[in-house]
Amino acid sequence: MNTESMESPGGTLNLPSVQERRSLREQVTHALRAALVAGELRPGIVYSAPVLAGEFGVSATPVREAMLDLAKEGLVEVVRNKGFRVIGLTEQDLDDFTEIRELIEIPATVRVAETATPEQLEPLRAHARAIVKAARKGDLVAYIESDRQFHLGLLALHGNRHLVDTVRELRSRSRLYGLNALVSAGRLVESAEEHERLLDAMIARDLTAVEHLIAEHLGHVRRLWAQGD
Known part of the structure; x- marks a missing residue:
C-alpha cells in the first residue's frame, strides 16, 4: 500500500478546538478518535504529531500521547520517526x-x-x-x-x-x-x-x-x- 506522509498540512482538517475541562491528553484522544470515525483522518496517510498539534493549537506532546492511546486500541500504528498511520478497514x-x-x-x-x-x-x-x-x-x-x-x-x-x-x-x-x-x-x-x-x-x-x-x-x-x- 502506498503511504503518503503528512509532514505539513495539505489542507486544514476539521478538528475541534481543545478546551480546558479535561486533560489535554484526554481531549486530544477524544477529538482524534471522533475525527478518525468521521473519516477526517484517512488510512494510508502518515500524520505527524507536530502538524496535528498545530491544528489543535497545543504542543506536540499531548498529541503523541493521544496517538499512542489510539495505537493501543488498534486504531492507528506507529511509523518510526514519522508519525502515525490510520489502520484501514475492509x-x-x-x-x-x-x-x-x-x-x-x-x-x-x-x-x-x-x-x-x-x-x-x-x-x-x-x-x-x-x-x-x-x-x-x-x-x-x-x-x-x-x-x-x-x-x-x-x-x-x-x-x-x-x-x-x-x-x-x-x-x-x-x-x-x-x-x-x-x-x-x-x-x-x-x-x-x-x-x-x-x-x-x-x-x-x-x-x-x-x-x-x-x-x-x-x-x-x-x-x-x-x-x-
Whole structure:
C-alpha cells in the first residue's frame, strides 16, 4: 500500500478546538478518535504529531500521547520517526461491526424503553438536538461526538457497563466516510433527526416503533453514513 506522509498540512482538517475541562491528553484522544470515525483522518496517510498539534493549537506532546492511546486500541500504528498511520478497514469489517451492533443495540434499546422513566430519558434530548445542530453546520467531528454521547448514554440506562464498553469499542473501530457525501447532498440533517424520533418513541413506550427505529437507524449508519449512497 502506498503511504503518503503528512509532514505539513495539505489542507486544514476539521478538528475541534481543545478546551480546558479535561486533560489535554484526554481531549486530544477524544477529538482524534471522533475525527478518525468521521473519516477526517484517512488510512494510508502518515500524520505527524507536530502538524496535528498545530491544528489543535497545543504542543506536540499531548498529541503523541493521544496517538499512542489510539495505537493501543488498534486504531492507528506507529511509523518510526514519522508519525502515525490510520489502520484501514475492509467492507467486511464494517459489515461485521454493524451486525454485532445490531445484535446488541436493538434488544438493549427496546429493553431500556421498557424500563427507563421519562425523567431518565429526557436528558438525552440535549444530545439529540446537538446532533442536529452539528449536522446543520456540517461539523462531522461534533456530529460523531454528540451521536456517541446519545447512544452510549441511552445504553447506560440498561445498567450493563460491559455492554456500553463493547458498543463504545465497536463505534471507535467504525469508519463513516459517507458523512461528507450526506452533507454535500443536504441529507445529514434528515439522518440526524432520527435520534429525537427514537427518543420520543422510547418515552411513549411504543416498543414496536422503538425496535423499528433503532434497526432502521443502524442500517443507515452502515449504508448511508459509511458509504454515502
